[in-house]
Amino acid sequence: MNANEFKEIVHNGLWKQNPGLVQLLGLCPLLAISNSLVNAVSLGLATTLVMTLSSASIAPVRSYVPNEIRIPVFVLIIAVLVTVVQYLMNAYMYGLYVVLGIFIPLIVTNCIVLARAESFASKNPPLASALDGFMMGLGLTAVLAVLGGVRELIGKGTLLSGIDLALGDGAKDWVIHVIPDYHGFLLAILPPGAFIGLGLLIAGKNWLNLRAEAKARSNPAPLSNEAVQG
Amino acid sequence: MLSSPFITTPTSVNQIMLRVLLALIPGIALYVWYFGPAILVSITLASITALATEAVMLKLRDRPIKPFLSDHSALLTAWLLALSIPPLAPWWLVVVGTAFAIVVAKHLYGGLGSNAFNPAMIGYAVLIISFPAHMTHWLTPHALGGIELDFAQQLSYIFHGTLPAGLTLDAVTMATPLDTLKTQLHLGLSVSEIRDMPIYGRLAGHGSEMVALGFAIGGLYLLFTRIISWHLPLVYLGTLFAVAGIFHVFDPTHYVTPLFHWFSGAAMIGAFFILTDPVTSPTTAKGKIIFAAGAALLTYLIRVFGGFPDGMAFATILMNICVPLIDLYTQPKVFGKKDGLL
Amino acid sequence: MRRIVRSTLQTAANLVFFAIIGTAILAATYGMTHEVIERTVEAEKLKLISQIVPPASYDNDILKDERHIEADALLGTTTQTVAHVARRKGEPVAVVLESIAPDGYAGKIALILAIRANGELAGVRVVSHKETPGLGDYIEIAKNPWITSFDGKSRNIWGDKEWQVKKDGGQFEHMAGATITPRAIVKAVNRSLLYFAAHRDELFAENIAATHAGGKP
Structure with a gap:
């Protein structure tokens, strides 16, 4: 993996092929669990962990798996990893485990995990695959974090509520009451808020892209830069 | 709206809108007569918010402000929204609802003519989902002789949230007739026992039935001056009557009369003023009939079996989604094509 | 015929191999965590009860x-x-x-x-x-x-x-x-x-x- 490949994988995961904003894969957990910053980031990190490990373990065995049973084997590997993560959260982050509930085991069915296994890890060496899984997961986590943060801020007027579930009772004071005496805007926390919020985020990304394009057209970027983007 | 080939009246948008606003006046007047002037405060608040957000959005979208602002469509949204929320609602509630209606439901969809949903109903849905507690504080009509707030006290509640010492919200507000019906049926009372409660009048809720009548009168004016076509209101009310009638005849102890459904909640204002929004309703006569019948059926189902006391707003929104589909299947066949589908 | 049987068996063996490894990893994780999980679940239940019955009583x-x-x-x-x-x-x-x-x-x-x-x-x-x-x-x-x-x-x-x-x-x-x-x-x-x-x-x-x-x- 040379520097250019490295850059491209990072750029794809975080921005150009962002799972949450461009590929639009794995929307079920994205929409369901992004009702607070802590929930969103926790599920995002759990997914990132699974994606990194699954891509890293699928890539080295890719040449030993016959093509016909490729998908069952990938699913098996992903399911094992998710169950391991589930056990660990159940044991060491019980509060968060209860809050995230069904969405931890559902990481297995999150299409972005299998999609990266199938479209990247099954064709690339382990290190690049692990990086791809990690960056895709991080891209998803970033979208989840922004969506979760905005929904929590508008819905409840706080940030980081429930942080004690992830980091223990000591973290209770970390909760930021951004707007004191807030009435709460339930729409943001309820499912419609997720759809509206994600719609606005996608619109925002497209707007930034368009602006960047317009800028590039008015003063052409150097060629080397184009190559990386392409 | 102007792009629709089926409206042939040679009147401009602002003329039509002005007459629709005018037709709302009888209902509003009766509202003030029975429930006091607080509703005028929310109408004013909503109007100011609507005009301000409309201007800002037009500016952001690089559209000419003056011609669009004076088409009165934002005002109509504001009035319809204000009329569907409790008059004692705090000021910020009216502002948030109206701003959401204009900014998100209207302009993010491309502005007047491109919006898929009735903006006022989206504003209402947002409010009832986000602030369910505030949306239950309906005023008690004068005639029931309960404790009443004078205008200054109402203003103080709307703008500061303070009630005169010793008064609770429960004492000066009540649940709507539809809501009361639902909760009392839940407790096992029969329809006739519930109808004997003082909040009910001749047809439906005391006071609110007369307001509904006022909207019906305004609606008939629109019908006779051909600003709206007969299809939507008549099919809507007809279907609602038929469905409610079947249930009522079948089991009168649990299902109220069709007239009760006509004169409760938003049925009348909905039939004449909300469904008839030309942007969010089908273009053909056949399409309008399907649209109105579906809305009536949904209204009844949500009212009687759903989780919300009234179903007009959600029925409208759900049928709004179906409009492109209805239009697709009811468009006249194009000459030379085997069927109407492309 | 023989080749088909052979390749089928190979594929099956391959899948069984991954299943065994997966099961082994799961069994190991379960063995490592199940006591902690039991303790956490009990602690949570006790925490709920302690809200309504003071532990000191x-x-x-x-x-x-x-x-x-x-x-x-x-x-x-x-x-x-x-x-x-x-x-x-x-x-x-x-x-x-x-x-x-x-x-x-x-x-x-x-x-x-x-x-x-x-x-x-x-x-x-x-x-x-x-x-x-x-x-x-x-x-x-x-x-x-x-x-x-x-x-x-x-x-x-x-x-x-x-x-x-x-x-x-x-x-x-x-x-x-x-x-x-x-x-x-x-x-x-x-x-x-x-x-x-x-x-x-x-x-x-x-x-x-x-x-x-x-x-x-």
């Missing part, structure tokens, strides 16, 4: 002092539930019961309540519910202290008339616009107190006697 192992209770109309339960008894120096302090209010605005509301030996409520908490967010959800302790209005209440002085929400002529507060939810809870708590009055001795009996009462060890 008893000295027995409350989670071990359990009895099984058959489904009962007064408790609103349709399956067997577990009750826990808090004791101090062998004397019963309080019993922790599960109860269900079947007639919430949006379905069942699951409650946990602690009743002291003298029939007074030590506390009530809502365990799960589907009431309207922002309207009926003030029954959660995290949203509103309303649920603590049951603390110290009993049927010793108040009868069925007082055990109602104020709107129905009773003693319990409720929020304007949302009476169905508190009404359901007040009713369920009142009925649970009736259950307690009828089964007090069985509930507080030592574990050996409870075997007879509950029908299960």
Whole structure:
């Protein structure tokens, strides 16, 4: 993996092929669990962990798996990893485990995990695959974090509520009451808020892209830069 | 709206809108007569918010402000929204609802003519989902002789949230007739026992039935001056009557009369003023009939079996989604094509 | 033919190989975590109970002092539930019961309540519910202290008339616009107190006697 490949994988995961904003894969957990910053980031990190490990373990065995049973084997590997993560959260982050509930085991069915296994890890060496899984997961986590943060801020007027579930009772004071005496805007926390919020985020990304394009057209970027983007 | 080939009246948008606003006046007047002037405060608040957000959005979208602002469509949204929320609602509630209606439901969809949903109903849905507690504080009509707030006290509640010492919200507000019906049926009372409660009048809720009548009168004016076509209101009310009638005849102890459904909640204002929004309703006569019948059926189902006391707003929104589909299947066949589908 | 059989067997063996490795990893993780998980689950349960029965008020192992209770109309339960008894120096302090209010605005509301030996409520908490967010959800302790209005209440002085929400002529507060939810809870708590009055001795009996009462060890 040379520097250019490295850059491209990072750029794809975080921005150009962002799972949450461009590929639009794995929307079920994205929409369901992004009702607070802590929930969103926790599920995002759990997914990132699974994606990194699954891509890293699928890539080295890719040449030993016959093509016909490729998908069952990938699913098996992903399911094992998710169950391991589930056990660990159940044991060491019980509060968060209860809050995230069904969405931890559902990481297995999150299409972005299998999609990266199938479209990247099954064709690339382990290190690049692990990086791809990690960056895709991080891209998803970033979208989840922004969506979760905005929904929590508008819905409840706080940030980081429930942080004690992830980091223990000591973290209770970390909760930021951004707007004191807030009435709460339930729409943001309820499912419609997720759809509206994600719609606005996608619109925002497209707007930034368009602006960047317009800028590039008015003063052409150097060629080397184009190559990386392409 | 102007792009629709089926409206042939040679009147401009602002003329039509002005007459629709005018037709709302009888209902509003009766509202003030029975429930006091607080509703005028929310109408004013909503109007100011609507005009301000409309201007800002037009500016952001690089559209000419003056011609669009004076088409009165934002005002109509504001009035319809204000009329569907409790008059004692705090000021910020009216502002948030109206701003959401204009900014998100209207302009993010491309502005007047491109919006898929009735903006006022989206504003209402947002409010009832986000602030369910505030949306239950309906005023008690004068005639029931309960404790009443004078205008200054109402203003103080709307703008500061303070009630005169010793008064609770429960004492000066009540649940709507539809809501009361639902909760009392839940407790096992029969329809006739519930109808004997003082909040009910001749047809439906005391006071609110007369307001509904006022909207019906305004609606008939629109019908006779051909600003709206007969299809939507008549099919809507007809279907609602038929469905409610079947249930009522079948089991009168649990299902109220069709007239009760006509004169409760938003049925009348909905039939004449909300469904008839030309942007969010089908273009053909056949399409309008399907649209109105579906809305009536949904209204009844949500009212009687759903989780919300009234179903007009959600029925409208759900049928709004179906409009492109209805239009697709009811468009006249194009000459030379085997069927109407492309 | 032979080649097909061979390649089929190879593929199967391949899948079995991955399945065995996967199972081994899972078994190892389970072995490493299951004790911690059991301890965490117990600690969480104890944390819930300690909200309504102060830990300082008893000295027995409350989670071990359990009895099984058959489904009962007064408790609103349709399956067997577990009750826990808090004791101090062998004397019963309080019993922790599960109860269900079947007639919430949006379905069942699951409650946990602690009743002291003298029939007074030590506390009530809502365990799960589907009431309207922002309207009926003030029954959660995290949203509103309303649920603590049951603390110290009993049927010793108040009868069925007082055990109602104020709107129905009773003693319990409720929020304007949302009476169905508190009404359901007040009713369920009142009925649970009736259950307690009828089964007090069985509930507080030592574990050996409870075997007879509950029908299960």
